[in-house]
Amino acid sequence: MANQVPKLIREMVFDWCTSCVGGAWANLPEEDFQISPLSGGLTNMMYICTLPSHCKLQGSEPRRLLVRVYGELSKSMAFVLNSSVLFSILAERKLGPKLFGVFPRGRVEEFLPARPLLTKELAKPEISRQIARKLAMFHSLSVPLCKQPSWFFANLERWVDQAVDNMRYDNKLALNDRLHKYLSFDLLMEFRELKQRLLNENSPVLFCHNDLQEGNILLEKKEDDEEPVLTFIDLDYCNYNYRGFDFANHMMEWCYDYTVDQPPYFKYTPCSYPSLEEKYVFFCEYIQTRDGSSEVKTEELAQMNQETDMFALASSFWWGTWALVQACSSDINFDYVEYSISRFDHYFSWKSKLDKCVFKTFNH
Known part of the structure; x- marks a missing residue:
């Protein structure tokens, strides 16, 4: 080889x-x-x-x-x-x-003698609970970095600038018919609007993984009567960020399978986004691990769900922009353009859905 x-x-x-x-x-x-x-x-x-x-x-x-x-x-x-x-x-x-x-x-x-999780395994209650426990411990860490979420916004704004330049001047993107609809959007303005939405959410700032997809969670099988051990890897994006981003980003990955061996080398299944019940299973385990208590307040579950749905916008905008930058620089065999289109399609449709929910709430 x-x-x-x-x-x-x-x-x-x-x-x-x-x-x-x-x-x-x-x-x-x-x-x-x-x-x-x-x-x-x-x-x-x-x-x-x-x-x-x-x-x-x-x-x-x-x-x-x-x-x-x-x-x-x-x-x-x-x-x-x-x-x-x-x-x-x-x-x-x-x-x-x-x-x-x-x-x-x-x-x-x-090299860890383990295998990455499969997309379909993320929805298994026993796996989801263990990821939630691990994430709660991860979020409790204190590391010598800036404790403000400036890293997230600085990176995203830099990627937006690069992505806009790539769409205008790189033939690989400029000549792609499917990307043309995004040329009519002001991505920088979209970024600023998104930033304000996220700030308004008041999600706690914690030490986050920021890329908790199935390929970055290794499963090591133990003896038959022991629970498998999960390990978070690919720590390159770890930094202080909003808790809601880690929740939403992980749950958005329930919809994406990257083990496809034919173009575009991923499969998007929007109906796999976790239900309210599945999210609550995750949140309950997270809260109980964080607090060392079995008590879970309904109000906090609702808050976490609201954070997650709002930060699902941030997840898709983040990776959609990232993919437009990667498309012009990476040698990895992956269709970054198609992936970007998938993430931005979700971003704009999810944004419309959230806006309608706010409008209904306001009018009631």
Whole structure:
């Protein structure tokens, strides 16, 4: 499978693994180095690196590693510094994989012997409850970052500017007939209106994952009588943000399957968005874990549901804009243009639905 990896990437990753892991990796001949691409990442390229079976371990070094090579959106030094610090903190607190090495273009991580969840598994009550418990613990963390949600708005505004430029001047987007309808919208004005809506929601600001889709939740099977262990991975977007974004973003992912092997390489099923009952199962488990109590107030459930429905707008606007930027820079085999259209179609239809609900409430 090594021939699927570009020579320059192979050489770079080999240098990373042999320089930062130690043990048998330190003296590994390059011809024995085994590397294969790992599918699933939509921002970064990922590779599994393995010691050959004849290579004897010298200590506690792992036989297999996960290497992440940053994509275009992840190459700034601010991003590298921020994500590296967060990754180290979460690894020390047993909330993420171990970190072996950090480099300007990527990092070397522990490979976890687990599989990512499937989209259809997110709706299973026992899985949903466990994700809620894990998220409540995640939200309780205090990390050395700005405690204001400025990261979210700053990134989104920067992506809006890039997306508008891409739609106007990049032929891949400018000549796409399906994107033409968005050229008539003022995305910057739309962003400002959305920002005000979110500020009005008064959602608590907590340490959030910000990308809690099924591919970023690993399931490790235990013995038959033990509950499977879930681990959140792909921590690159972790930062302080509105709680409602983490709720809504995760629940929007109930509708998206990224394991499709034919264009556009995803499937959108809007009817899979969780029902009120399914959301309440999640919220109840979250509240009970956060508070260490079985008491759940109806008013808080209603508030969380309102937050989630409002921040579903933010989720679709965020990833729709992100996809327009990725479409002009990423080499990953994924139809970012079609994905952007799907997210913006949802954004505008959901916005219309929310506006109608507000209008009915006002008139009653």
